[in-house]
Amino acid sequence: MTNRVRSLATRVTASLTTIQQPSSSTATVSNDEEMIVKDSILKRIESFTSHIHNFAVKSPIKHHFQDEDVSRPESPPSDVDADQEENISLANETKTNQYFTYDVKHAQLRVMVLGPGGVTIPEMDRLRHLIPDGTITVMCLTWNVASRSQNHLSKIEKLITSEQSADRADLICLCFQELPSINAYYHQETVKSLAKAVTDTHLIFCWVRKWSQMVIIFIRESLVAYTSTPEWQFISFSPIVKPVRTKGAIAVFFRIFQASVIFVTCHMTHGPVLNRICDYSKICDSLRFSALKKGGTLPCSGVKQADCVFWFGDLNFRLRSRERVDALDSQNKRHENINDSYFDQLLTDDELTLEKCKGNVFEGFSEAYINFPPTHKFILGTNDYVSDRIPSYTDRILYYAKESGRIRPVKYDCLWEENASDHKPVYGFFAMRVLEQRY
Template identity: 30%
Template sequence: MVTTTAIADLCIFLLTWNVGTHSPRNLSLTSLLALNGTTNCPGNQLPDIYVIGLQEVSTKQVLNIFKDDPWVLEIASHLEDHEYFKVDSKQLQGILITMFTKHKHITHMKNIETEATRTGLGGLWGNKGAVSIRLSLYGTGAVFVCSHLAAHDDKLKERIEDYHQIVDNHKYQASGYRRIFDHDFVFWFGDLNFRLSGDSSAWDVRTAAEGMRYDELLKQDQLNLLRETGNAFSLLEEQAPNFAPTFKFIEGTNDYDLKRRPAWCDRILHRVQRNIYPAVTLSATQLSYQSNMEYTLSDHKPVSATFNYKVDTANQTDEELHEMTHAGASTPGTPNNKSVKRIYQEYNVKESL
């Protein structure tokens, strides 16, 4: 019997929230980021890595490539006291993704890249589309995609087209991981805007939601139906939401705005290629999937999930695994170890690399 050792056993916290162009000013994110002792990580420890995706971030301020968005700064202000460091961020108009990590994981992150795809107005406008961060994480290829797809009940065809456009147009430099689904781990989340099929009224949906008849409603969920037919998102898995539809609320309340039928627009999905390397087993066990009803800033509720990201190998280090998985990845423009040094320099952490 081959004995394996876990070279990575991480708790990763994912969050998606359509913030409706609102500023984070004076908003406490302590509960939202599970910094109040309510994490779902093993032993109730804080996550090893945070990946946060936002949609409808305000673009009124003058864009400054040398300054982070106010949301990133606010997230950082909450996490820095717990010794997290920003790995990278990427913004496409109102779509934003950012990653933070505990210090001890920085040297196990290589080949960090970001990418963006516009899908609004046939690919000319970035109000819809996706942003992503990919990297070698403990030797494995991981990608985190945050997307905002076409809105409204009758735009299902456009949402499907958005998905395929993102899959086709997202391209990276890392050898062996040029596209999203080349990666060993894929996490895809955001305001996917999928609604309910059928002709149930907004009042009927609200009544079913208030009665916690989620299974009944999810049978009409467009995303579930698409995954079953293979038209989109079929390569990804999703734990069934056990929370009320997260859209559309009257801002400042927990009351549905019945101008729209309530729907699970905000979703988190994932994919793992578990046994593609000899003597290596990859897994991403989902530990939680929830909405946070106390946040009433926008007409969407934030949705979060935690995953146990695990890499088991037989007599192999993550450096050796990286050489096997990312051989030849140091192409021009790929951050590689320089990105690790940048993280250290940004936070004045003195470390010999």
């Protein structure tokens, strides 16, 4: 017991013992004298209450379950035009539309244990039920739609909708390039259409459209309470942003359980390979998220500040020679019929592979093994390459993890049967560890 507590106890005891109990002789005490006694008792009680109050306020002892400030930092100022504000939506914001409703019932947890960034960590039993092995599944998909309408999304819907709902990826991130500029509501119709496909298991975590680019993230409903509010940033590769074939990157940052995650989706510049090297450098130098700042300093730059990074989109890296591609005749383009060594030979002419080996781009990033044909450029409505362009692996998915083995690729492929665009959709499934090994 501290000296302060002893002193308080002594004063209370002394105060109470001085109050005399009335004897039988006090029956004749006048009313005035009775009021004096009562007034004396009340003053001592007030004194006692004051001591208790001062002790509670000044005591250095803190309550174990004291409420914590879990307010999240605001996103840094962005270059979103006023007329584009309605094209940005977060699941954590209140919406009346059924496709944009944040279900808060999962946020009412019995135990409020907070991890980095104010992310809720559930009790151990709940944690083992949600993610038994400490990992979640992530799906990334990129598709340059070549200004085609949202009516061509049926194959994408089928891909993200597994017959067994438990087999769906926990996080689903879809990015699209070259949205039709004449359709100002393409993003809303697309979000609604894709949301219906997974509405029984997933919520819209966030979506962002910037001119002709768009990113949508769905999250399993049971996990949304264990994420932070997402931040996003758009980086243009040119001083003047064009509404058609916009070249730039949309990046989204958030935390889930004990992992910080960045999705970088982009449409890089065509032409000489130096253009794409400059685009990559600009993204790395420009990305800043307030939730990644350390010790009150300015937000850290660079994508590698996060634990896990997925970088995908129409990266526009090309094959330098057509000689090996010509071996793909119209009967053998289905990659099931091609030996894997053939794709290894193709990649020896791949700009991204070569520049990565030189350390000019994606240093520290990995890519799953490619065993599918080049995904660009096709004659619309067919699976035939155009004759005046070298078929190339323009659509790619790369990943980075601070800790080795934190991200494990499960599948990497293209939707060969989708021929509405001159690009094939490319998708990947990954296992991502979101809890520390000790858990």
